[in-house]
Amino acid sequence: MRLILSRKGFDSSAGGCPSPVLPDGSLCVLPIPDPRSCIRYSDIQYGGRQLGKIAADLTDGRVGRTHGAHLDPDLLASSLSRDPGWRPLLGQMGAAQGHLRNQGVQAGDLFLFFGVFRQAHIDQRRWRFVPGTRPFHAIWGWLEVGEVLTVDQLGANAVPWARYHPHFRYSQDPSNTLYVASDSGVFPRLADPLVLTDPAARLSTRWRLPSAFFPTGGKMPLSYHDNPERWRLEPPWCYLTCAARGQEFVLDLNAYPGLEEWVASLIEEAGVKTERGM
Numbered sequence: 572m573r574l575i576l577s578r579k580g581f582d583s584s585a586g587g588c589p590s591p592v593l594p595d596g597s598l599c600v601l602p603i604p605d606p607r608s609c610i611r612y613s614d615i616q617y618g619g620r621q622l623g624k625i626a627a628d629l630t631d632g633r634v635g636r637t638h639g640a641h642l643d644p645d646l647l648a649s650s651l652s653r654d655p656g657w658r659p660l661l662g663q664m665g666a667a668q669g670h671l672r673n674q675g676v677q678a679g680d681l682f683l684f685f686g687v688f689r690q691a692h693i694d695q696r697r698w699r700f701v702p703g704t705r706p707f708h709a710i711w712g713w714l715e716v717g718e719v720l721t722v723d724q725l726g727a728n729a730v731p732w733a734r735y736h737p738h739f740r741y742s743q744d745p746s747n748t749l750y751v752a753s754d755s756g757v758f759p760r761l762a763d764p765l766v767l768t769d770p771a772a773r774l775s776t777r778w779r780l781p782s783a784f785f786p787t788g789g790k791m792p793l794s795y796h797d798n799p800e801r802w803r804l805e806p807p808w809c810y811l812t813c814a815a816r817g818q819e820f821v822l823d824l825n826a827y828p829g830l831e832e833w834v835a836s837l838i839e840e841a842g843v844k845t846e847r848g849m
Contacts, residue, residue, distance in 0.1 A: 573680040575671070576793070576820040579644060580711070582598075583621065588629055591691030592700065596760040598711040600686055601626050604634055605641035608737040614638045615650050624820065628698035629691065641737050644684060646712050646755050654732040659752040660696045661714055662738030667818040668746045671674075674821040677719060682750070684712040685767055687775055692826030706775045707768035708813070709761065711839060717753030721745070751825075756838070763814060764837055769810060774814040783829035784822075785809040794821040 585603035596642040599617055613623030613636040634682030642650065644661035661682060662673060688709050690701040720730070723743050730749075733739070734794045738747055752771050758765055769779035785804045786792035792802070803810040814820070824831055 572824045573674065573676055574822045574824050574830065575676060575680065575682045576676075576684065576822075577684050577766040578579065578645075578818050578820075579684045582687045586626075586630065587633055588637045588700070589687040589689040590711075591625060591700070592688050592761050594692050596690060598709065598758060598761055598765075599625060599691075600684075600694070600711050600757075601629075601634075602640040602642045602696070605639045605737055607740045608639035608641055609735065609740065610640050610642050610737070611652070613637060615642060618649075619659050625691075625698050632652050640672065643723050643737055644682070644712065644714055644755075645736065646714065646752075646757055651735070654735075656732040658717075658732070659714060659755040660733060660736065661750040661752075662736060662748065663750070663819070664741070664744055665833070666817070668748050668765060670794065670817070670819055671748075671821070672746075674819075676750075676821065677755070678716050680716050682714045682716070683834070683837075684714070685710045688761075698817060704774070707759040707766060708775045708778065710758065710765045712755070712757040714750065714752045714755040718749075719750040722747040722749060728730060731773065758784060762840075764840065765812075776815060778811040778813050779808050780811055781833050782806045782809045783833060784811070790826045791823060794819075796820065806825060 581601040581603060581681040586601055590601045591599050597618055601622060612626045612634065613621055619758055624633045628634050632660050646659045648657060687706050689706045690704040691698055692701055722738055723745060733749065737751060741747055756764060767778045768775045769777045782804060784793065795817045796811060801812045
């Protein structure tokens, strides 16, 4: 099985700020802007809140309530009104999909989605980031791959429940791919095991991981992280300077069997909420 650490949600370039951690600890992922999407921020619900106001407040209106949102991955049935048969899914294309293809990602593999977060609160009826807090990387959801579909090869009547998805709004592209879930979920509250950023670091890209991630004995490391100078081992942790570029970081768990237990405990102990479709 392959593990894919997949960067998704607002950041300094896409959206212009982190996604917020709400006062109750909720990891509120803001999808990146997408003018081609038929989904508006005001259409998306999270925990009974409209994402439109949150996105507009935190970006000082740069991302408006009626702007198009690239809701991808789409993991929660409650986020939008759904057609019968809906299943959680992820779309990918271009260089990022080429990397997934070259790494052999297929049914049975597991995506762990992470993003940039910062603590937020309501101040004078507006969402604002808490002064003095820093952005950090944290895992917020997961998707086990059930099917891999090439969008351009789908018939006109195939997967009608998925036609709202932004990847159906693009012109023809042979790399345009959908990963449909066999199982998936989100981590509803921030917890220490979900945080990737080293608590002692100033930069969000300085990660602290379980030592089982450390590449020893000639094992292929996490993709995009071949340079040994990026890694430092100090059991029970290892420290990684995460690549600033790249959306999908892939690791073959057959070479890192100790991490299967870590993934299983992460999902179990963090109280994951799953929604498998309708």
